[in-house]
Amino acid sequence: MEKTKKPKNAKFAAFIKKNLYLILMIVCVIAIATMVAVTYATKQHSTDSTVDANANLPTDESSGKNEPSEPTEPTGPSEPVESAEIVFCLPAKGEIVGVFSNDTLVYNATLNQWSTHEAYDVAAEVGTDVKCVYDGTVKSITTSVLRGTEVVVEHKDGLTSVYSLLDSDVGVTVDQKVKKGDTLGKIAESGTFERHKGPHLHLELYNAAGDKIDPVQYFESSDK
Numbered sequence: 001m002e003k004t005k006k007p008k009n010a011k012f013a014a015f016i017k018k019n020l021y022l023i024l025m026i027v028c029v030i031a032i033a034t035m036v037a038v039t040y041a042t043k044q045h046s047t048d049s050t051v052d053a054n055a056n057l058p059t060d061e062s063s064g065k066n067e068p069s070e071p072t073e074p075t076g077p078s079e080p081v082e083s084a085e086i087v088f089c090l091p092a093k094g095e096i097v098g099v100f101s102n103d104t105l106v107y108n109a110t111l112n113q114w115s116t117h118e119a120y121d122v123a124a125e126v127g128t129d130v131k132c133v134y135d136g137t138v139k140s141i142t143t144s145v146l147r148g149t150e151v152v153v154e155h156k157d158g159l160t161s162v163y164s165l166l167d168s169d170v171g172v173t174v175d176q177k178v179k180k181g182d183t184l185g186k187i188a189e190s191g192t193f194e195r196h197k198g199p200h201l202h203l204e205l206y207n208a209a210g211d212k213i214d215p216v217q218y219f220e221s222s223d224k
């Protein structure tokens with residue numbers, strides 16, 4: 001058995017010696033191929049990792065961008081505080097025969113006395129429509145010798161408008177919801193306390209505290 005092995009080993013050694021250059025070349029080729037393969041694999045991995053990193057970054061950025069952009073949207077809805085500015089329409093078209101005056105006495109020829117005039121007076125022909133200055137609810141309709149037929153309308157923000165010296169034939173009823181511009185009644189000569197001014201509307205406005213205030217401040221700037 002040993003005798004037969006020796007020749008085989010000798011043959012193998014002879015084969016190695018004979019093909020040494022070939023073997024070295026094959027080893028070199030394998031080594032180079034391995035290096036190329038490893039280098040390529042590393043590049044692929046690094047490329048993938050940079051792609052992954054880039055892929056992650058935009059999502060982080062976009063989510064980061066979304067967060068600040070969302071708070072700016074909520075600030076939008078908080079701005080439209082729906083307390084719309086109250087703007088009156090003119091209660092009647094005509095000559096202004098009395099302005100609001102709570103610090104200056106005005107002579108009242110009918111009553112023959114000096115007094116303040118905390119109201120807005122518009123003179124117009126008998127039968128001229130008197131409009132509600134703003135949305136509200138009719139609270140009372142009364143008739144007296146001094147103030148004629150008087151319609152009281154409550155609005156939001158505690159405002160109350162009072163339309164005096166109207167014709168007794170009014171077009172609304174108590175508790176009726178009315179809109180800005182709705183006809184409440186008509187100009188007449190129903191009262192006596194401002195007879196010297198002729199047929200006109202005497203409009204008073206009360207605030208939430210119950211004080212008389214100038215209705216003109218709620219008119220459109222073009223109507224003031």
Ligand SMILES: [Zn+2]
Pocket residue numbers: 098117119120121194201202203
């Ligand atoms: Zn008046």
